[in-house]
Amino acid sequence: MNSIALPLNIISKGLQRVDNLSQAIDQSLSLLLSTPCFSSVADPSYGFIFNNMRFEIFNENEGVIYNSSDSTTLFEGPKGLYNKKVTGSSKNLNTFASELKETIVNYEKRLDNISVSMTYIREEQKIYVNVKGVIIETKEDYQYRTTINVWK
Numbered sequence: 572m573n574s575i576a577l578p579l580n581i582i583s584k585g586l587q588r589v590d591n592l593s594q595a596i597d598q599s600l601s602l603l604l605s606t607p608c609f610s611s612v613a614d615p616s617y618g619f620i621f622n623n624m625r626f627e628i629f630n631e632n633e634g635v636i637y638n639s640s641d642s643t644t645l646f647e648g649p650k651g652l653y654n655k656k657v658t659g660s661s662k663n664l665n666t667f668a669s670e671l672k673e674t675i676v677n678y679e680k681r682l683d684n685i686s687v688s689m690t691y692i693r694e695e696q697k698i699y700v701n702v703k704g705v706i707i708e709t710k711e712d713y714q715y716r717t718t719i720n721v722w723k
Contacts, residue, residue: 661687
């Protein structure tokens with residue numbers, strides 16, 4: 572089975588396709604991770620909420636993000652968002668990894684038994700993201716690794 576390639580690319584026969592299912596899932600997760608929530612009119616909840624926090628204060632010592640707006644702001648964000656840790660696994664509900672896992676479960680239906688871990692490396696100013704799961708169609712183990720650059 573082949574999947575539509577991301578980003579979309581039009582060729583003479585229509586949309587370009589990818590024969591490798593693992594590669595298609597990689598592309599889908601890359602798009603999901605790089606899309607801020609509320610940026611798609613068709614589906615405002617599509618994307619990773621972490622990308623909406625680029626202008627917030629990142630405390631490297633505690634590994635949390637602080638709300639930079641005053642308390643009179645109307646938009647407070649999803650409940651408990653500013654209490655979540657950057658480093659952690661999806662087993663702990665108080666992490667951004669659990670937010671990412673929930674997003675992947677909602678939007679990447681080709682994976683099962685999903686687990687996510689995120690690790691912040693201060694010296695590199697990067698967050699390492701590791702997604703593991705099982706491809707439902709082939710029952711093969713799946714792993715996706717990427718990094719997110721941290722803002723200052």
